[in-house]
Amino acid sequence: RFQRRIRACRYDIDQFTPNFLSIFDSLVPSEEEIAKQNQLLAALSRLINKEWPNSKLYLYGSCANSFGFSNSDIDLCLSIDDKEMSKVDIILKLAEILQAGNLQNIQALTRARVPIVKLMDQVTGLSCDICVNNLLAVVNTKLLRDYAQIDRRLQQLAFIVKHWAKSRRVNETYQGTLSSYAYVIMCIHLLQLRRILPCLQEMDATCNVTVDDNHCTYFDQVDKLKNYGAHNKETVSSLLWAFFHYWAYQHDYMQDVISIRTGRIISKHMKDWTRRVGNDRHLICIEDPFETSHDLGRVVDKFSIKILREEFERAANILQYDANPSVTLFEPYVP
Ligand code: GTP
Ligand code: MG
Numbered sequence: 001r002f003q004r005r006i007r008a009c010r011y012d013i014d015q016f017t018p019n020f021l022s023i024f025d026s027l028v029p030s031e032e033e034i035a036k037q038n039q040l041l042a043a044l045s046r047l048i049n050k051e052w053p054n055s056k057l058y059l060y061g062s063c064a065n066s067f068g069f070s071n072s073d074i075d076l077c078l079s080i081d082d083k084e085m086s087k088v089d090i091i092l093k094l095a096e097i098l099q100a101g102n103l104q105n106i107q108a109l110t111r112a113r114v115p116i117v118k119l120m121d122q123v124t125g126l127s128c129d130i131c132v133n134n135l136l137a138v139v140n141t142k143l144l145r146d147y148a149q150i151d152r153r154l155q156q157l158a159f160i161v162k163h164w165a166k167s168r169r170v171n172e173t174y175q176g177t178l179s180s181y182a183y184v185i186m187c188i189h190l191l192q193l194r195r196i197l198p199c200l201q202e203m204d205a206t207c208n209v210t211v212d213d214n215h216c217t218y219f220d221q222v223d224k225l226k227n228y229g230a231h232n233k234e235t236v237s238s239l240l241w242a243f244f245h246y247w248a249y250q251h252d253y254m255q256d257v258i259s260i261r262t263g264r265i266i267s268k269h270m271k272d273w274t275r276r277v278g279n280d281r282h283l284i285c286i287e288d289p290f291e292t293s294h295d296l297g298r299v300v301d302k303f304s305i306k307i308l309r310e311e312f313e314r315a316a317n318i319l320q321y322d323a324n325p326s327v328t329l330f331e332p333y334v335p
Pocket of ligand 1: 060062063067075136137138141182288291
């Protein structure tokens with residue numbers, strides 16, 4: 001049986017806050033970059049709407065969820081209701097429209113798990129991927145953005161965790177480690193348990209959409225919740241310590257599922273996630289807030305779980321003992 005180890009945070013953790021915050025500041029995209037993203041969105045929307053007047057183009061993923069680093073690629077989703085055309089036909093037609101609109105480096109990837117059109121825009125210098133009718137991603141992007149509005153520490157914590165995960169190469173889903181989306185959900189969960197964030201899906205719904213049989217409802221008037229976490233004075237360094245301490249020594253990998261939908265830890269047993277089903281091994285369980293049968297940890301296998309847990313322990317120990325945690329934490333992984 002897994003032994004939970006509780007230890008007290010080092011007394012001087014807060015002295016590192018300015019260092020962590022300056023790392024955060026260096027990763028946030030500039031106003032100018034955000035303006036460029038919107039410029040590209042507007043230009044592409046104009047072009048596509050000429051052909052498909054009832055379609056709509058959305059930004060989603062890190063460029064729209066408040067958790068994007070500067071210079072990242074942008075994710076777009078085309079919403080179109082056309083019963084005549086298959087997704088692949090739409091992708092091919094979309095590539096044609098963009099080509100005719102003088103955009104360069106267009107590639108239609110019709111055989112990918114999620115078919116997309118890739119392009120690089122010469123005017124703004126931005127690269128982007130456009131998918132079709134992936135509206136759940138648009139809705140979960142809004143949920144993450146809404147959480148980020150409530151307390152500034154979420155964005156700070158998630159940026160630092162993502163930066164750690166990229167430096168240590170544990171943000172590679174094709175290698176069996178976790179997506180950026182999963183890491184942000186893990187941060188939201190921690191802040192819910194510490195009463196810095198509420199559980200929006202447990203509150204009276206003010207936002208209500210149904211996407212492929214998934215009812216996505218939650219309280220989205222987040223400007224009314226700006227003081228929600230104010231009674232909790234923890235700094236981003238102590239939250240970072242708590243994050244890694246939790247995943248290194250407290251999370252029960254045998255029994256627990258983290259769930260931001262409920263704001264609680266729920267049991268694997270209840271979700272029937274106790275054994276491998278197909279390719280889903282459920283070795284670390286992170287419930288998707290809307291697609292609740294979906295475990296964001298499903299990509300993790302028996303090799304990568306070991307790597308991941310060793311990295312959580314390394315990070316927890318650095319935050320506990322290292323003289324220079326804001327440097328050591330991000331030292332690149334060397335195989
Ligand atoms: P970076 O590109 O690493 O900065 O992060 P990102 O926020 O763009 O994350 P990622 O590439 O992991 O995912 C892009 C978007 O796709 C997320 O914001 C989600 O909206 C959506 N997404 C990613 N993975 C999943 C998943 O497993 N399930 C669902 N429903 N949506 C996902
Ligand atoms: Mg992305």
